[in-house]
Amino acid sequence: MILARVLGNVVATQKNSRYANARIMLVQPINPDGTARGASILALDSVDAGEDDIVIVVQEGWSASTASTGEPGAAIDSAIVGVVDFIEEDVS
Amino acid sequence: MQLARVIGNVVSTVKNNALLGRKLLLIQVLDHELAASGKPLVAIDSVGAGTGDLVFWCRGKEASFPFEGSEVPTDCTIVGIVDSESHVKFAARGKKL
Numbered sequence: 001m002i003l004a005r006v007l008g009n010v011v012a013t014q015k016n017s018r019y020a021n022a023r024i025m026l027v028q029p030i031n032p033d034g035t036a037r038g039a040s041i042l043a044l045d046s047v048d049a050g051e052d053d054i055v056i057v058v059q060e061g062w063s064a065s066t067a068s069t070g071e072p073g074a075a076i077d078s079a080i081v082g083v084v085d086f087i088e089e090d091v092s
Numbered sequence: 093m094q095l096a097r098v099i100g101n102v103v104s105t106v107k108n109n110a111l112l113g114r115k116l117l118l119i120q121v122l123d124h125e126l127a128a129s130g131k132p133l134v135a136i137d138s139v140g141a142g143t144g145d146l147v148f149w150c151r152g153k154e155a156s157f158p159f160e161g162s163e164v165p166t167d168c169t170i171v172g173i174v175d176s177e178s179h180v181k182f183a184a185r186g187k188k189l
């Protein structure tokens with residue numbers, strides 16, 4: 001899984017049927033210190049994440065599909081599976 | 093999934109049988125500001141997208157799932173058309189991250 005910050009969401013009427021009722025979130029992968037890392041991606045929400053939340057994103061098809069739609073086998077490659085409260089980094 | 097703009101059609105006559113009848117499109121991957129990011133890709137369409145459309149696409153093995161029943165060899169499939177540019181919503185729009 002990766003850490004990401006929720007930037008916002010995307011609205012699409014015409015989409016794969018398995019995306020029905022899903023929230024398509026725009027997220028920016030981040031480093032543990034909060035700085036952006038790499039390109040922004042879209043992930044389906046499974047935990048009611050909101051804008052500016054730090055979240056955990058799974059980037060594996062079976063898990064992403066099952067977490068966000070309840071069934072495997074959908075064309076979904078990323079899903080938000082958790083909202084981070086805080087991160088304790090061991091700096092020693 | 094990532095945002096992309098459809099920038100062209102790809103025509104191929106000799107191809108894998110499972111690709112017969114599939115629409116191949118050239119897409120440019122975009123970032124959240126809708127600026128080009130990374131390289132153009134060849135994608136298979138599953139939602140009726142066309143040149144100029146703002147779309148999102150799925151990568152990897154999951155990309156073949158919209159065509160369940162036929163083993164379509166693809167790692168990049170368009171799975172949705174964004175309603176308009178203003179339907180990419182975020183508070184920080186315009187601000188650099």
